[in-house]
Amino acid sequence: MxxxxxxxxxxxxxxxxxxxxxxxxxxDAGVELARVGGPDAVVLREAARQVGVSATAAYRHFDSQTxxxxxxxxxxxxxxxxxxxxxxxAAGARPDGAGSSxxxxxGAAAVARLEAIGRAYLEFALTEPGLFRTxxxxxxxxxxxxxxxxxxxxxxxxxxxxxxxxxGLLDPATAQWAPISAWxxxxxxxxxxxxxxxxxxxxxxxxAIFQGTLRMVLSGLLVRP
Amino acid sequence: MxxxxxxxxxxxxxxxxxxxxxxxxxxDAGVELARVGGPDAVVLREAARQVGVSATAAYRHFDSQTxxxxxxxxxxxxxxxxxxxxxxxAAGARPDGAGSSxxxxxGAAAVARLEAIGRAYLEFALTEPGLFRTxxxxxxxxxxxxxxxxxxxxxxxxxxxxxxxxxGLLDPATAQWAPISAWxxxxxxxxxxxxxxxxxxxxxxxxAIFQGTLRMVLSGLLVRP
DNA sequence: CCGGCTATGTTGACGCCGTCAACATACGGT
DNA sequence: ACCGTATGTTGACGGCGTCAACATAGCCGG
Numbered sequence: 001m002x003x004x005x006x007x008x009x010x011x012x013x014x015x016x017x018x019x020x021x022x023x024x025x026x027x028d029a030g031v032e033l034a035r036v037g038g039p040d041a042v043v044l045r046e047a048a049r050q051v052g053v054s055a056t057a058a059y060r061h062f063d064s065q066t067x068x069x070x071x072x073x074x075x076x077x078x079x080x081x082x083x084x085x086x087x088x089x090a091a092g093a094r095p096d097g098a099g100s101s102x103x104x105x106x107g108a109a110a111v112a113r114l115e116a117i118g119r120a121y122l123e124f125a126l127t128e129p130g131l132f133r134t135x136x137x138x139x140x141x142x143x144x145x146x147x148x149x150x151x152x153x154x155x156x157x158x159x160x161x162x163x164x165x166x167x168g169l170l171d172p173a174t175a176q177w178a179p180i181s182a183w184x185x186x187x188x189x190x191x192x193x194x195x196x197x198x199x200x201x202x203x204x205x206x207x208a209i210f211q212g213t214l215r216m217v218l219s220g221l222l223v224r225p
Numbered sequence: 226m227x228x229x230x231x232x233x234x235x236x237x238x239x240x241x242x243x244x245x246x247x248x249x250x251x252x253d254a255g256v257e258l259a260r261v262g263g264p265d266a267v268v269l270r271e272a273a274r275q276v277g278v279s280a281t282a283a284y285r286h287f288d289s290q291t292x293x294x295x296x297x298x299x300x301x302x303x304x305x306x307x308x309x310x311x312x313x314x315a316a317g318a319r320p321d322g323a324g325s326s327x328x329x330x331x332g333a334a335a336v337a338r339l340e341a342i343g344r345a346y347l348e349f350a351l352t353e354p355g356l357f358r359t360x361x362x363x364x365x366x367x368x369x370x371x372x373x374x375x376x377x378x379x380x381x382x383x384x385x386x387x388x389x390x391x392x393g394l395l396d397p398a399t400a401q402w403a404p405i406s407a408w409x410x411x412x413x414x415x416x417x418x419x420x421x422x423x424x425x426x427x428x429x430x431x432x433a434i435f436q437g438t439l440r441m442v443l444s445g446l447l448v449r450p
Numbered sequence: 451c452c453g454g455c456t457a458t459g460t461t462g463a464c465g466c467c468g469t470c471a472a473c474a475t476a477c478g479g480t
Numbered sequence: 481a482c483c484g485t486a487t488g489t490t491g492a493c494g495g496c497g498t499c500a501a502c503a504t505a506g507c508c509g510g
Contacts, residue, residue, distance in 0.1 A: 002314075009334070039295065042281075052378060053258075067293065068252070078230055098365065133306075133362075137362065137415070137420070151422065154422075173440060174437050174440055174441050174444075175436045176437060177431075177433070177437035178441075179436040180414070180416070180423065180434055180437075180438070181410070181434075181437055181441045182418065183413065183416035183417065184310075184410055184411075184412075184413030184416075184417050184438060185406070185410040185413055185438075185441075186413070187409075187410040187413035187416065187417065188409030188410055188411070188412035188413025188414070189405070189406070189413070191361070191409075191412065191413070191416070192405065192408065192409050192412065198405065199377075208401075208402070209402045209405055209406075210404055212399050212401060212402035212403075212405075213402065213405070213406040213410075215398060215399055215445070216399050216403075216406045216441075216442065216445030216446055217441065217445060218445075219396075219399075219444065219445045220440070220441030220442060220443075220444045220445035221441055224449075
């Protein structure tokens, strides 16, 4: 059906365009714009300009500017998921136990992972506010998403919570909506940190707030010891 | 200093403008635009058009379109505070106790108020998504806000939580950041409901999610019974 | 009572944006 | 070898935020 081959994939360089990865190039330019200035900075003409192509050329690959933003948003979500997964791995792969006080409890690793991905979520929001805002703002009508597939970061969270459930550590009263409640808490905290009143707070106090919120989430979700 | 008197305040009607409440009129038009289409719909020229005035006339009262949006945002925050206060009053003024199972506990009224304002917050987000998004999105740099004064809705929350603290019901471990943690949770939930994956959920299930999150917040913040 | 000063509003223009229609071109399969 | 189609270009349109220059209205000091 397609006359032209997909991406060339041989020469990584631009190859004078025309038959290149224009879509990806535009999207990447959009990502960079979003990184600096948030979703409103994803200007179609500017992305085209940076790629060195006519403005209307973008319309061969994106239905509208909104579609471009959507692609950028998807990419931002991927970055987020990578960041969280890395954090989860780093927290999980600690078989020596170093000097931590209590690590013999069952599921302690899962709890550590939960904390790690929560912190990673916040870190992402603070270090990449533009990208965070881009996937955070839900374009007029987001409609149907499939969570674990469309939002891989959510999959990381549900995975860790399933670990906890397997260890019998999840309070059955709150278990059903645990992923959403937990996500909402840290997501809300991230937003409050970005443009809410917490935006003018020193990092150490912010860490304390995160600890406090994490404690609330944990004592709210875990079964009483 | 001011040559012209402030708002006439005698004739409520427009009085052919020129010396009227143009600023308020523009802001109100902006509120209506935001109500329908969110923050991006607050178009300066459109607001001026609706008020029946030249586009640049707005610049006598607002430094820029951003300033107009800021005014709309402030108004939206006022609406939110009113909604929450009304809910708190309605929940608090129930001296008979009707058929509730356990209402003799100290601070039960405060807990009810906390639930009420949380629900009110969510209600506002769902029934006025445009206004909610408008005050939610924190224009590039919100900078210095004073919480209880600039964000009256936050004052309502801290008030209820102080009630709980006075009754000795707040867990000292999480008390310090309780307002922020609680706000973050319900705020995040609201956002997830608006343009997150929860946007396609039936209302009854949404109520269950709210209940679950509320349970998490309560059992995370209150002292163990 | 009046002349002028200032707050207020208007006109016209500029540059940027998203988007459309019409046109040009380079592949790649037949 | 050719022709169709996917791809990219040019030019234009209307809408936006914003600025400079101009017009007016109404209060204040004389």
